[in-house]
Structures are given as structure tokens and as C-alpha cells.
Amino acid sequence: MAKTHDLKRRIRSIKNTMQVTKAMKMVSSARLRRAQERILAARPAAIATRRVLSSLAARVDPELHPLLTQRPPQRIEIVLITSDRGLCGSFNANVLKTGVAFLASRPRGEISVLTIGRRGRDAVRRRKVPISGEWLDVFRNLDFGTARAIAEDLIARYTSEQIDAVYVAYNEFKNVASQRPVIEQVLPVPRADLAEGGEGYIYEPDPATLLEVMLPAYVRIEIWRALLESAAAEHAARMTAMDSATKNAKELTDALTLHMNRVRQASITTEIIEVVSGAEALG
Secondary structure, three states, X not given: OHHHHHHHHHHHHHHHHHHHHHHHHHHHHHHHHHHXXXXXXXXXXXXXXXXHHHHHHOOOOHHHOHHHOOOOOOEEEEEEEOOOOOOOOOHHHXXXXXXXXXXXXXXXXXXXXXXXXXXXXXXXXXXXXXXXXXXXXXXXXXXXXXXXXXXXXXXXXXXXXXXXXXXXXXXXXXXOOEEEEEEEEEXXXXXXXXXXXXXXXXXXXXXXXXXXXXXXXHHHHHHHHHHHHHHHHHHHHHHHHHHHHHHHHHXXXXXHXXXXXXXXXXXXXXXXXXXXXXXXXXX
16 A cells, blocks of 8 residues: 555645646746737837848948947857746757857857846856856846846947957747747848848938937847847747646646556455455355
């Protein structure tokens, strides 16, 4: 009977875990809906801003604004966006793998990382890569002020020539079942290829005034969009992981329950045989 008791304890423990994973799935599902609404609302403005600025930047002298200035990428800054918590499947591993592959593909130079999220911070520390700054618990109450502060720090260090290029590594939200790790250049501001035939915009007032206002805004919007994408992707990944964990726990519970019933039946059968054998021996 001791084996039956052990099985009961194990089944009870798995059921308790299953309740936790089911609750986490429901919480992530509710948060995903809000995060998905925010990123779907922010994407059109970000895409339109990028298209207009890239077209404008391709038609002006790069020396017109410091954020357009191209320098040899000797000092590269990567903004690495991960989660603060685990239990979200391969969400963090995928973006970290993409970031490491990107670093390996770059020519030798000074590399620094600005980490957003505890998981990325810990991974970068283990790899002994210099960390220029770290932001923790950003996604607990995500707002545009955080993106503005990060963007202003990057702009200040780029214009003072402390860094030569800035890239953002994050998970792009595709749908509930799919998140794609990407790395995009933020600084210097990418310029459209005129050979592709960009849109014929008419700019007012003069380009210098427009660039002075719009280029810093563009960097802030890109950081904000990356944060929103990562938030939605994290909730989707956690919801999927917790759903899979709940199903696995149920399957394991069913298998252990069946095994326990067989053990109990075998024990009862053995006891009956012992009783009958004892009665026959006494007869």
C-alpha cells in the first residue's frame, strides 16, 4: 500500500502544479489581448514614420543632421530586449541566440549591450560582455516614458560619438503561436534606396527643420515599437508554454491514476488470493 500512497502524493502534487500553469495561462491570455491591441495600434504610425524619414534622409546631405552621419562601426551598441521572468518557452533563448550570432558576424570592434529585462542582463553578464545600462521590470507597467528615456540616452551617446551604431534585438509578434527574433538598425537612421523608386513626398518646411524634429521622434518610436512587440510576444509565448504544460500535466495525471488503479487492483487480488489460500490450508 505504500506504493499507492506515493502515487497519490505524486498525483496531488502534479494537480497542484497544473492549477498554477492553468492560472498563468489565463493571466497571459488576458494580458496578451491588451498588448496585441497596443502593438496593432502602434505599427501603422511607426511604419509610416520610417517610410517618410527614410525617403527624406535619402534626399538630403547626411551631414545635415548628426543622426544621419555614417561612421565606421567600431563601437556598436545592441539594445537587447528580453523578459524579466521565465516560464515562456524559448522566448528568451531565441533572441539571445540571434544576438550572439549577430555579434559573431560583426568585424572586430568594441561591443556593448544595453539590456532591457532581467533574463537578458543575466545572460550578458555570464558571457562577460560589457553592459552600458540595464532596465529591469519595464514590462510591469510599460509606458512611452521608458522608451523616451532609452532613446534619449542612445541619441546623446551617438551624437557625442561614444558609439557608432545602434541595433535593437527583440522578438517580433506575429501571432499567438509565432514570434520571430529580429535585429534592426536604429542609428544611424537608415536611408531608403532611391534606386527602388521611393514615394514622391513634398516636404514642408525645409528638410533641416523636419529632420531636427522628426529624427529624435523616430528613434523614440522605434524603441517604443520594439518594447510593444516584445511585450506581446512574451505573453503569447508564456500562454503557449503554460497551455502545453497544463496538457502535459493532465496526461501525466491520467497515466499515474491508471497505474495507481492497477497497483491497487493487483494488491487487492493478492490479498484475496492470500485469504483463499489460508482458508484452504485451514480446511
